[in-house]
Amino acid sequence: MTTRHLIKTALTALKAHKSRSFLTILGIVIGITAIILVMSIGQGAQDLILSQIQGLGSRTIVVIPGREPSGPSDVAQIFSDSLKEKDLALISRKENVPNAEKIMPIVFGGESSAYGNETYRATVLGASADVFDVFDIYPAGGVPFSESDVRGRQAYAVIGSKVKDELFGGSEAIGERIKIKEKNFRVVGVLPKKGQVSFFNFDEIVLVPYTAAQDSLFGIKYFHRFIISADAEKNIARVVEDLQATLRNSHGITDPKKDDFFVQTQEDLAARIGIITNILTLLLVSVAAISLIVGGIGIMNIMLVAVTERTREIGLRKALGAANRDILRQFLLEAVILTGIGGILGILTGALLAFGVSLILSQALGLSWTFSFPISGALIGFLVSGIIGLAFGIYPARKASQKNPIDALRYE
Template sequence: MKLTNTIKISLAGLKANKLRSTLTILGIVIGITAIILVVSIGNGAQSLILGEIQAMGSKTLNVQPGAPAKGFQEGMMNVFRISLLDKDLEALQKKNNVPHLANIIPLVYSSDSINYQNQSYTGTILGSSAGIFDFYDIVPESGYLFGEDDVKAKSDTCVIGATVAEKLFGQSDPLGEKIRFRNKNLKIVGVLPAKGASISFSYDKAIICPYTTVKEYVLGQKHYNEFIIEVDEEKNIDATVADIEITLRNSHGITNPEKDDFNVMTQKDLMQTVGTVTTVMTLFLAMVAAISLLVGGVGIMNVMFISVTERTKEIGLRKALGATNDDILKQFLFEAIYLTMVGGILGIFFGTVFSFVASIGLSQALSSNWGFSFPYNAAIWGILTSVLIGIVFGIYPAMSASKKNPIDALRYE
């Protein structure tokens, strides 16, 4: 029998049970939809983070506590390392140690309740040098920004983000008022305009103070969470990384580089790390979503067995009229493949729609340009996987149908 005739017979069989066919492919549709959605959001997040890293400039280095992480758990533990101290900051600021260093911004941060009278808001306190304002092009909407004199004097001045101002003061003017963070009073001298949320850090939800004030007066700690370093020229990046490593090893008394308790990251390193992390997380979530594909495959197999049983007489009649075992196998196998392929196409359609809607929602929620990213590779693999599921879970019922004895099949009640 010609393949076209086999296909026509298969489609006729599916049309005769439209409701069953529709319900059968739901698992495939949901699985492919979830995969497309997860991969699309993952790609969007990766693009947004990489964009933020690129915006920092290619001449930027990050010095973080803890050795370069060799695994997720070790990377998480680095957050709690105490290895960047005042002596390290002073050593890095010496021109003969790091000659190509143009600027260094020490950072100290923590999250907790920010309080004003009876109002409370959970946000982040960021201790920094005044250089952070130029580095991120931060200008006040009202008031002024603290300067290096405030840093040296360990002033209790602070600049607050737009969200903090709105939550604590509403329409009132916050300038000159005092807020509390961990029972420490801080005087507001400036308010920042709304910048929109960021994947890495939201200035709208933060209060920024001199790092000397935050480190000693507010948090009562001796260590820094991070150093941001600007290099004078991009061509001097590698040399500066080497100078920083030598300087910190001397400061920490380290002779074996494998014992480093700090990590110097270039823009390229940060982008590679972000790319790796987001890819692994996206793949993991996609694999979880793919479980519904297996469930859908089992559903396909069960329905195909039911269909074979219900159409036993049809199989017997077709064989009596000359259909071969191969014709019957192709008929039922094509039905399974057709169902899963349609499920895959519908899944890609719904996944694309939901991804587009999600990108709009995330852009509004974060006040940032969360671009829609259609995952072409995921879509192609989705179709191929759907067809493969149809073959794997449809072959056994199809073989069962093809092996039926025509005489016994015609007698079946």
């Protein structure tokens, strides 16, 4: 029997039992759908996070206080106070870190801001005047605060578009005084709608000179981060080394294992986040894979019933000249075609659902989420469903092929 006729025969048999064929593959459809959905969303999440990191620019280096977290239990270490004014002065000296282009200290925290009767809980970001260049965002109305404002510890604020809407509605904000943590700040600028950049949503932010934030809002004399940009991509590693040497010297640390700060490049961060999202995706995919196995068992079950039901047909085919291998191939092919169709349907539904999710996330929640079709996932899904057809189809197919034509014909 030629392959073409084999396929024809198998398709005819499947068409004859349309609704049962569909029910048979439902498990596979659901399994593959889940895998495609999870992979697509995992990829989308990774892309989103990476694009936000890249919003900071690839030459950006971040110095974070505390020991580098080596696991989830170390997270508390981040809230350390090891980055001081003295460190800022040291790393700002050209001879210590010659390849640093810009050095920006920041402090941040959620604080309630108020104007008249309106209040809004915004993220307050205290930074140097470089913040506008570093994040590439400038006031649409009013002016940014300057370096001399920072040095003069001026209580100026540049507010995000959503903060402006919440506190002022349609009326003019520039020149008005808002209260942040009961302290007066004068609004000097309003940011345009910008959304998420790196880890900050600039629509919900209040930008103030870090000096003012340290003094009157947070009451601290240290920094939450130093954000440094290298003068060239190739010098990133040098800047990291210089920063580490300078800070260790300043903190009197000789053993790098005892560092009370850590330096993170965008590349590090991207790799780290990539690993986390990959592990999560893998975990979810393996859960989905279990449903594939369940689906495979379902197929085996229904194929076994079909073999019994079609005993007479098998006998007839043998009487007319089908050898055992012809019957084996026919039933095996039916199983593989079934699971293959299941795989394709699963890939399509999975992609459709993932696209729906991406629409919801980008339209309703305003995330810059992009839909990505996991081509490798689709290929793997298709292959796996075919293999499941083979694996779970072989037993029923063998049973079918080994039926004695006589018993098969006698079967009522």
